[in-house]
Amino acid sequence: MITRNSLFLPLALLLTPVISHADIQGSGSSAAAPLYQKWADAYSKNGGPTIAYQASGSSAGIKKIKENTVEFGASDAAMSQAELKKEKLIQFPSAISGVVPVINLPGIKTADLRLTGEVLASIFSGDITVWNDAAITALNPGLRLPNKNIEVIVRQEGSGTTYNFSDYLSKVSKNWQTKFGKGLTIVWNTRLTQVKGSSNIASTVKKTPYSISYIDYNYVSQEKLDFALLQNRDGKFIAPSAEAFSSALTNSSWKTDANFEEMLTDKPGAKSWPITMGTFIVMQQRAKDVQQTTATMQFFTWAFMRGDRYVNSVDFVRLPDSLQARIFKEMTTVTDKKGEVLNWNLRTDMHAKN
Template identity: 85%
Template sequence: MNTRNSLLFPLVLLLSPLASLTAHADIQGSGSSAAAPLYQKWADAYSKNAGVTVTYQASGSSAGIKKIKENSVEFGASDAALSQADLKKDKLIQFPSAISGVVPVINLPGIKTAELRLTGEVLANIFSGEITSWNDTAITALNPGLRLPNKNIEVIVRQDGSGTTYNFSDYLGKVSKNWQAKYGRNFTIPWNSRLIQVKGSSNIASTIKKTAYAISYIDFNYVTQEKLDYTLLQNRDGKFIAPSAEAFSAALSNSSWKTDANFEEMLTDKPGQKTWPISMGTFIIMQQRARDAQQTTATMKFFTWAFMRGDRFVNSVDFVRLPDSLQARIFKEMTTVTDKNGNILNWNLSTDPGSKN
């Protein structure tokens, strides 16, 4: 246990009753395909020592929200936070698990990664179909010296309900009045029928690799692990920025997440010279009143272990861990979960074999 965990561990014990269930229960989660590599890494590592099987279905953020509202899984995962009104209505809690970013990616022969520069407005015009050629003057003006081909832009988009699309469309709506008026922000967008529509982040990655002159949007962890070419993107301060952990953290630092734990606040289009303009959080959603006390207790132990001992897995799949202050707020939120009779659940890690990992 490192210094940070040695400070957080007593906090968990203080916030949680000291009793612990002796039996373990399997845990099922569903939702964000973007965050699937993170949850699957955590699940594999935890399951080896904890005597608990954690399974995660990468079904998309919309499906994950639907399943947790139906109470058919122990946790849902979404790349967009639910509003406080929705949480209250459906008796749910939510907390972020990590931060990342949405990245424009290209397959443009002759152009290397991080060579092409785009602005948010140009990006919006490409995905709305107003800019259709790679040598359009709006693109060439941003890229003097680059030999851009006189080829149609093949636009690849998400067909399924996606938190990635939610964050991407939120950003485009902030930088383009036309986009906001026509499409707004949503998990699904009524794309033009001529665009290439696929389901899931993995299919986005595979499709762009085999489609010349294409552009799409995908989460940063897929960019690095699939070795996709990405563009630079102009941020709110006018700087052309590459996606990185530092750039995502800069967006978080310029939000009210740290000061007010306002997780509903989008991390898109934040100020700061080093800020990546399409940064985002990824979230866990759980029932406030447990369907099954044993399974819910096991789920909270899993995520407590993930925050306290799973940092190395966050970095290994190219997400960014949350600051200590946010993690402490999350632990406090988790202690509000009750059984079906309204009694606060008893849980801690003191006897959990998963804590060895």
């Protein structure tokens, strides 16, 4: 958790009066929606303004913040520094999580099935179509895999989850990289079932026997979805967990260089989850409405300083203190229309009693 002593703050920031109640509009990642909604509920109950967040998908969130129609956008795919500079935006991570292959395979318990990245790529590209395919059987000699078609369920709209999933498959499968590559959207095989939103992925998998999909870890936990073990870069078959996501983060340059553009997929480490991802907040660097922008930064300040416990409660992983300090530095670059740096209050105890 960030502490006041960990930051150098001009006196003016500490003396700035708290902004009065105002609705703050956010839009984007459906994967991270439970986190932002949890933060928003707690913040409002402790005297903060109302936060209205629309789980519209990462592509929609980026589009709306570019259009300046919301106070913040949310995406599970980091924008490049070049695009941020062009669009006059700032970006910072809010938490980390992971993408998980989930299954509905009658007779097979959660974490019993083992998959490699190469086999996963072959399933989602349509090259492997039945559960007892030789490639899957070879990885699972002790399982009685059914001679049933694999019902593949994928995201239809632009999604940061898809971006991270396809980035990973591009790293582990040359065939996938050549045919599909990575992106917020993928031109899926027409025989695959396409649905919108993480919630719909979860419900469709539950009601579709012999299905497989990919979804964010918090939905796996909360919806009690069965998942497959995945082989990581070190050759270990592991389950998704907070420890596994943290291991991938530790083996990246996020901590040392604050290089948030770096993907957290396919990182080394015996305990690293192969499809770890960050989720990000994107804001205008030059405020259209100083009061609204100030209120938004106060909200995220509170979230980092007082909201750590809520991160774990919705199955995300909090950012290390050193990263949070770097995020505050990025937030202090926001200005008004004249280019003057905004003065915003960091005395979050005025908003939070618990």
